[in-house]
Amino acid sequence: MDKKVFDYKQRWKISSKPKGIEKSTKFQDFGTNRINPDRYISKKFMDAEWDKIWTKTWLMACSSSDIKDVGDYFNFNIGNESIVVVRSSEDSVSAFYNVCPHRGNRLFFDNFGFVKDIGCRFHGWKFNLDGSNQEVTDSETFREEVLCYDHDLSQVKVEEECGFIWVSMNENIMPVREYLGEVAEHLDLYQIDKMHVIRHAQSDWAANWKTGLESFYETYHLSFIHPQTQGMMEDYYVPIDTWPNGMNRMIVPFVEPSKRQEGGSLINEATNLMLSDVGIDPSSFKGNAIDAKKAIQKKKREFSKIFDLGYERYTDAQLTDSFVYGIFPNIQLGCHPEGIFVHKFMPHPTNPEIFTYDTTINYRVVDNPDYHVPAWFGLPENTDTSGKTRPEIVHFPLGVKPDLGEVLDQDAELLPFVQEGIRSRGFKGPLWSEQELRLRHFHYEIDQYINSK
Ligand code: FES
Numbered sequence: 001m002d003k004k005v006f007d008y009k010q011r012w013k014i015s016s017k018p019k020g021i022e023k024s025t026k027f028q029d030f031g032t033n034r035i036n037p038d039r040y041i042s043k044k045f046m047d048a049e050w051d052k053i054w055t056k057t058w059l060m061a062c063s064s065s066d067i068k069d070v071g072d073y074f075n076f077n078i079g080n081e082s083i084v085v086v087r088s089s090e091d092s093v094s095a096f097y098n099v100c101p102h103r104g105n106r107l108f109f110d111n112f113g114f115v116k117d118i119g120c121r122f123h124g125w126k127f128n129l130d131g132s133n134q135e136v137t138d139s140e141t142f143r144e145e146v147l148c149y150d151h152d153l154s155q156v157k158v159e160e161e162c163g164f165i166w167v168s169m170n171e172n173i174m175p176v177r178e179y180l181g182e183v184a185e186h187l188d189l190y191q192i193d194k195m196h197v198i199r200h201a202q203s204d205w206a207a208n209w210k211t212g213l214e215s216f217y218e219t220y221h222l223s224f225i226h227p228q229t230q231g232m233m234e235d236y237y238v239p240i241d242t243w244p245n246g247m248n249r250m251i252v253p254f255v256e257p258s259k260r261q262e263g264g265s266l267i268n269e270a271t272n273l274m275l276s277d278v279g280i281d282p283s284s285f286k287g288n289a290i291d292a293k294k295a296i297q298k299k300k301r302e303f304s305k306i307f308d309l310g311y312e313r314y315t316d317a318q319l320t321d322s323f324v325y326g327i328f329p330n331i332q333l334g335c336h337p338e339g340i341f342v343h344k345f346m347p348h349p350t351n352p353e354i355f356t357y358d359t360t361i362n363y364r365v366v367d368n369p370d371y372h373v374p375a376w377f378g379l380p381e382n383t384d385t386s387g388k389t390r391p392e393i394v395h396f397p398l399g400v401k402p403d404l405g406e407v408l409d410q411d412a413e414l415l416p417f418v419q420e421g422i423r424s425r426g427f428k429g430p431l432w433s434e435q436e437l438r439l440r441h442f443h444y445e446i447d448q449y450i451n452s453k
């Protein structure tokens with residue numbers, strides 16, 4: 001591979017003159033420190049994360065489309081807490097701890113569903129969709145002083161932004177849009193509120209949640225762990241941007257074979273697949289991979305006219321490449337006009353060396369038989385893409401080999417070994433390259449929270 005001289009202050013750019021959404025952020029120096037690996041294994045650090053991160057930041061509970069209608073709810077579990085978000089009226093969403101104020105019983109048991117009002121099955125207390133108390137069974141048998149205490153459901157801060165429902169246990173937190181900063185405007189472009197979850201899978205992995213997130217935060221490992229991606233995506237010249245509050249991005253060029261490969265500029269099996277997916281016959285296509293990429297972008301602009309998709313709002317790169325956003329603390333979003341890949345890294349309630357990888361595909365449904373989901377989405381056969389039914393969550397417990405698609409299964413197999421190594425006395429902490437800048441930035445933000453008073 002012909003490697004250009006790398007200037008870590010300049011980093012790579014997606015084109016010679018990136019503009020608009022593609023503009024790189026200014027260089028911010030996160031140093032060269034080596035972090036203490038203790039934070040991946042220690043229960044003490046895990047407890048500090050609970051007190052200073054999970055209960056202080058905004059957390060993505062679910063997608064807006066998960067609670068489309070009034071009465072729809074979603075049960076979001078984080079650590080030992082269960083937080084329920086409910087579409088409580090046409091123009092409001094409520095969130096509360098899944099706890100009855102009478103004696104503490106859980107109120108919701110399913111992952112998601114619909115309720116007219118909220119009832120507790122222990123002694124029959126009832127609550128309105130906004131969590132306010134509707135009825136105390138035999139209220140005349142309570143002394144007035146007892147019912148003077150708050151007996152509504154205990155509220156959690158909630159906002160709906162960028163097509164997602166966000167909750168925070170921190171009453172004093174800034175608004176979500178401010179928290180996301182510039183990333184909110186980028187996400188707006190994708191109109192995620194109009195998308196629907198068409199696949200939702202969870203898999204428990206024997207590693208710390210940060211070990212998991214980090215393997216999604218860089219493309220440095222692709223040629224080794226996922227060699228099959230080399231024909232389809234660039235993994236070395238990957239622009240990385242960092243923003244305040246732990247938000248960051250990498251842009252992974254698609255329909256560009258890796259420059260690590262011999263003959264990387266030529267079209268190959270993967271680029272041929274991408275061509276035929278948009279209706280271009282690869283056998284009669286003349287040109288190299290970059291020509292193929294341009295042809296696909298042009299074709300997508302034609303689709304936009306035919307299917308009224310409004311792709312004028314996207315740059316050419318957004319039509320083909322993966323714009324991958326990191327949202328602190330535990331979210332990665334792979335953004336494409338056709339849909340968004342949501343990856344969440346959920347800590348185990350008690351064990352720092354287990355986490356749950358939670359992933360959804362939020363698909364932009366186009367009601368036209370001539371339109372189809374891109375083949376590279378890799379959806380299981382018979383996936384309902386109408387957006388009419390919210391799919392059940394497929395869960396692969398610890399020890400069960402997941403079936404998440406080839407690339408993710410490779411990560412699932414690898415991560416327990418990384419975690420095992422991190423636990424060794426011989427491991428002194430990670431040595432990050434600038435290809436792993438997002439990891440350094442992530443830990444910088446973790447430190448800001450952990451070291452806060
Ligand atoms: S615990 Fe809910 S009504 Fe008693």
Ligand SMILES: [Fe+2]
Nearest residue numbers: 215225226411
């Ligand atoms: Fe991976």
